[in-house]
Amino acid sequence: MSALIFRVAWRNIWRNTRRTVITLITMVICVGVMVWMITFGDGVHEQMIRSSLNLGLGSLQIHALGYQEDRAPDKAILDPAPLVAIARAAPGLEGVSTRINGFGLVSHSGVTQPAAILGVEPVGETTISIIFEKMVKGAWLPETIENERRLPIVIGAEMARKLEVDIGDRLYISMGDFTGAPAYAVYFVHGIFRSGMGEMDKSLAYVPIDTLRPLMAADIERFRNAVHEVTVLLEPKADVNEAVAFVKDRIPPDQLEQPDAENVSGSAQVVPEQPPAGGSVQKLEVLSWEEIQPGLRTFIDLDNWSIYVFMLFMFIVVAIGIMNIFLMAVFERIREFGILMSLGTRPSAIFWLVMTESFLVGLLGAIAGLGAGLIGYWINSIYPFSYASYGEELSDIMQFDWSMKLYPTLIWVNVMKAEVSIVAVTMLAALWPAIKASMLKPIEALRHV
Amino acid sequence: MALVELNQVWKTYKTGKVEYDALRGVDFKLEKGEFTAVVGPSGSGKTTMLNIIGGLDRATKGTVLFQGSDITRWSLTKLSLLRLKNIGFIFQSYNLVPVLTARENVELALILRRWPADKARARTDELLEAVEIADLANKRPEEMSGGQQQRIAVARAIADRPALVLADEPTANLDTATGNALLTIMEKLNRDEGVTFLFSTHDPRVVERARRVATLEDGVVVSDRIVAETARV
Numbered sequence A: 001m002s003a004l005i006f007r008v009a010w011r012n013i014w015r016n017t018r019r020t021v022i023t024l025i026t027m028v029i030c031v032g033v034m035v036w037m038i039t040f041g042d043g044v045h046e047q048m049i050r051s052s053l054n055l056g057l058g059s060l061q062i063h064a065l066g067y068q069e070d071r072a073p074d075k076a077i078l079d080p081a082p083l084v085a086i087a088r089a090a091p092g093l094e095g096v097s098t099r100i101n102g103f104g105l106v107s108h109s110g111v112t113q114p115a116a117i118l119g120v121e122p123v124g125e126t127t128i129s130i131i132f133e134k135m136v137k138g139a140w141l142p143e144t145i146e147n148e149r150r151l152p153i154v155i156g157a158e159m160a161r162k163l164e165v166d167i168g169d170r171l172y173i174s175m176g177d178f179t180g181a182p183a184y185a186v187y188f189v190h191g192i193f194r195s196g197m198g199e200m201d202k203s204l205a206y207v208p209i210d211t212l213r214p215l216m217a218a219d220i221e222r223f224r225n226a227v228h229e230v231t232v233l234l235e236p237k238a239d240v241n242e243a244v245a246f247v248k249d250r251i252p253p254d255q256l257e258q259p260d261a262e263n264v265s266g267s268a269q270v271v272p273e274q275p276p277a278g279g280s281v282q283k284l285e286v287l288s289w290e291e292i293q294p295g296l297r298t299f300i301d302l303d304n305w306s307i308y309v310f311m312l313f314m315f316i317v318v319a320i321g322i323m324n325i326f327l328m329a330v331f332e333r334i335r336e337f338g339i340l341m342s343l344g345t346r347p348s349a350i351f352w353l354v355m356t357e358s359f360l361v362g363l364l365g366a367i368a369g370l371g372a373g374l375i376g377y378w379i380n381s382i383y384p385f386s387y388a389s390y391g392e393e394l395s396d397i398m399q400f401d402w403s404m405k406l407y408p409t410l411i412w413v414n415v416m417k418a419e420v421s422i423v424a425v426t427m428l429a430a431l432w433p434a435i436k437a438s439m440l441k442p443i444e445a446l447r448h449v
Numbered sequence B: 001m002a003l004v005e006l007n008q009v010w011k012t013y014k015t016g017k018v019e020y021d022a023l024r025g026v027d028f029k030l031e032k033g034e035f036t037a038v039v040g041p042s043g044s045g046k047t048t049m050l051n052i053i054g055g056l057d058r059a060t061k062g063t064v065l066f067q068g069s070d071i072t073r074w075s076l077t078k079l080s081l082l083r084l085k086n087i088g089f090i091f092q093s094y095n096l097v098p099v100l101t102a103r104e105n106v107e108l109a110l111i112l113r114r115w116p117a118d119k120a121r122a123r124t125d126e127l128l129e130a131v132e133i134a135d136l137a138n139k140r141p142e143e144m145s146g147g148q149q150q151r152i153a154v155a156r157a158i159a160d161r162p163a164l165v166l167a168d169e170p171t172a173n174l175d176t177a178t179g180n181a182l183l184t185i186m187e188k189l190n191r192d193e194g195v196t197f198l199f200s201t202h203d204p205r206v207v208e209r210a211r212r213v214a215t216l217e218d219g220v221v222v223s224d225r226i227v228a229e230t231a232r233v
Helices: A003-013 A017-057 A081-088 A157-163 A198-203 A209-217 A240-250 A294-332 A334-342 A347-382 A391-398 A412-429 A431-438 A442-447 B046-053 B076-086 B102-112 B117-130 B146-158 B176-193 B204-209
Strands: A060-064 A093-108 A111-120 A135-138 A152-156 A170-176 A182-193 A204-208 A229-234 A284-288 B004-015 B018-030 B035-039 B061-066 B087-090 B164-168 B196-201 B212-217 B220-226
Touching: A003 A347, A003 B102, A017 A229, A017 A294, A017 A347, A017 A412, A060 A240, A081 A093, A081 A229, A081 A240, A093 A157, A093 A209, A111 A157, A111 A170, A111 A198, A111 A209, A135 A157, A152 A157, A152 A170, A152 A198, A157 A182, A157 A198, A182 A209, A198 A204, A204 A209, A229 A240, A240 A284, A294 A334, A294 A347, A294 A412, A294 A431, A334 A347, A334 A442, A334 B076, A347 A412, A347 A431, A347 B076, A412 A431, B004 B046, B018 B046, B018 B220, B035 B046, B035 B176, B035 B204, B046 B061, B046 B164, B046 B196, B076 B087, B087 B146, B102 B117, B102 B146, B117 B146, B146 B164, B146 B176, B176 B196, B176 B204, B196 B204
Parallel strands: A111 A204, A152 A182, B035 B196, B035 B212, B087 B164, B164 B196
Antiparallel strands: A060 A229, A060 A284, A093 A111, A093 A170, A093 A229, A135 A182, A152 A204, A170 A182, B004 B018, B004 B061, B212 B220
């Protein structure tokens, strides 16, 4: 399309300035709202993911093969040290730590609560979780145990309330060890946390891993160094799949089960049996957070779909307006099209002239709408939304800390998809008017009044 | 080979159930280099005849040959190309593109014919000088008089040196002086560059200058006389 034809198209869209301006205002509102919604949605999703990762999920975890499926206590990593070394070299690393997961009961003065008891590295855990920042009373676990007779435990605020305990109070723990046999211990409340997630505050307790392992191992030699998880937290922008691949590449192949045809995930697959003690290679699985907690990804995808549906309605509104405008514009210029045809302009060129005009309108609307959307994003960045008043009720459903403020995030790829879409929709809406124009008979067009 | 040949051409218009024959068995030949006027009362079929020759309209019956090719049933696209390469139009109501300047209106005709931009500009300047409108090159049609617009239309019509220029009542809306000036320009083009002109007209000034005059009445050629020797190319 020559520069002159482009010039004709540009001037044509301004022939009826008022009509074009009204159209553009409509597009600016629609596109602006879409862009802001996309940034807000992306921001909420990013915070949801980050919150979940930072509250203990981690970016990826290494388990004994099959542990993710049934959480059997005896499916423990028997020699975690080499895996920790591999994980420390992962690209985009923020922290690595190991955990033992126990399940049992916590009691105080006749009141008993079921609990998940996590044995964690007091210092290592702070590199993969922000739970230590959520203390409302007392302190996080100490690096060293000063008094072997007063082992420290950190519990959630809701658990503390139900057990009616405070800092320094004694808690009786009964749980299954690595073999499933009962094990008992006494801990003293060292700290109380409030994560903002009801379930965590109600049922999670942290103890130093070195105090839990002897209890869980029950003098069984092979469990001497055992852990259930090697958890890795990556930087926010790091590529989790790249890190998973990095770790898997460095684990000896005979320790990773090859995926069979029935499995969807690319990670090592679950087999029901652990290798017998005494020499066989232990099978492992390396899972990204999406594989560990697929519900979170599903929720985000569903939320994105709701945004797409909203965008579709916006597109329909814009498309109807554009089609109407271009039908009017074509009708008003029938005679002019006849002139162009009399000069030898082919029907296809008439078609592309109208399509060029629609492209220009779409482009102007997209750019102006982008500006409006970015203003909305900027304002929202300064004045974030807060769901604090809904607090823990929502956090139980949504599984992340809703007490925090919700900031938008600008992901250009997502915004540009909407921008390109609106230009495409504009051109699509002008398709019928353009076809009508190209089908005009020259003599009838020249006679049109 | 004649430039244009009409053989027993009929054109019938239908308005509801009523049929009207605008042309009734017209036989007409136009040779290269002619400066010919088609005259007749209103409704005689002059404009219809020019439109059919120019491919803007189709004959209902008969054949239309252009440079020996039968264009009677050509597609819209082929007819567009015919006009693009061979025919220039001058209309009674000028029919300039309103959003373009005088220069751009003439350039458009050349750009459509794929002239390089620099050559198109140079040719446009030359034409604007020839029609004595160079000082208004950057004005839009709404800023010009009828006579000035028609000069632009003439320049546009002859921009690519077409084989044939069809002029439908080109002087109808012009004052005497302007009309005469334009006719002089067109005569010069016919004489110097061999551009063939076919006019549809009521204007005696045009008839005076034509070297051949065909008369249409009720869609039939009732007379066809050579008034002066036609300059053959």
